[in-house]
Amino acid sequence: MSTLAPTLQAFFTERLMRQRQASPHTIAAYRDTFRLLLAFAEEKTGRAPSNLRLEDLDAPLIGAFLDHLEVDRHNSIRTRNARLAAIHALFRFSALRHPELSALIQRVLAIPEKRGERALVTFLNQDEIDALLAAPDRARWVGRRNHALLLTAIQTGLRVSEITALTCQDVQLRAGAHLRCHGKGRKDRVTPLTDQTVSVLRIWFAESQGAPTDPVFPGPRGKRLSRDAVAAVVSKYAAVASDRCSSLRSKKVSPHVLRHTCAMRLLQAGVDPSVIALWLGHESAETTQIYLHADLAIKERALARTAPTNTTPGRYQPSDDLLAFLESL
Secondary structure, eight states: OOOOOHHHHHOOOOIIIIIOOOOOOHHHHHHHHHHHHOOOHHHOOOOOOGGGGGGGSSHHHHHHHHHHHHHSSSSOOHHHHHHHHHHHHHHHHHHHHHHGGGHHHHHTTTTTOOOOOOOOOOOOHHHHHOOOOOSSSSSSSSHHHHHHHHHHHHHOOHHHHHHHBBBGGEOOOOSSOEEEEEEEEEEOOOOOHHHHHHHHHHHHHHHHHHOOOTSBBBBBTSBBHHHHHHHHHHHHHHHHHHOOOOGGGGOOOOHHHHHHHHHHHHTTOOHHHHHHHHHHSSSSSSGGHHHHHHHHHHHHHHTSOOOOOOOOOOOOSSSHHHHHHHHHO
């Protein structure tokens, strides 16, 4: 009898949905992890997913699955670790239901996360922002929508899921213009809007005539855009804008890069990192420290405020002819 199917079903219905009340994004991420894992296990064991036993998902198979994610699917270390976190959560839940498998479960839980290098964040400078915003053809409906979308993303720093979930009733364009979003971790936050963004959105709303519950940035059929659709929009116009601004050719521009751009603009304007963390909806202000590392201008200003060390330039001179010969090799 399968021990995996009822355990996995209970993990989603009891642990994630009822006990933890996990967000739809978390449930979807965990679901995708186990869809990939079950397909991989079926290929390796020859058992259909509904017939798999928990014992089939031992540490060697989980390790091979993680290698498959990196090597065959070209997933990043961060994605690999996120998949492992979902697997660990299932096995911690399984330990309560199947104590007879405690040795196997502990071996899986002992699989460590993989450490990777943290790259500097990518963001756009003002010339690149101007080129990107000028790229959409505003003589067409889709160009006007995309221009409004790009401007809103850069100014507010919303996550792509937050942008696609925005409805017309979430945007207030009167005095104290702002928008509301229900973000990661079920946190609601309010983000103020600049006069420029208000002007563009007011014109867009007058044209789109959306109902209060309609998406702010709909697709051709009036439905909300998918995350992939927004990513395609950003990538498309970044390629167009690269003809006008050559520095964009060396950057891979994504919706998250626009979020980083918002954060860097706030930081360069002198906004405190703790305020930026609140603006972006970060769980901790420490997350915002990545922008301090990325901004060379801040480091250069710090260097300019320091006193130079008293030292004189010079070159090393060997004290012996034989040493001089060895140095020349």
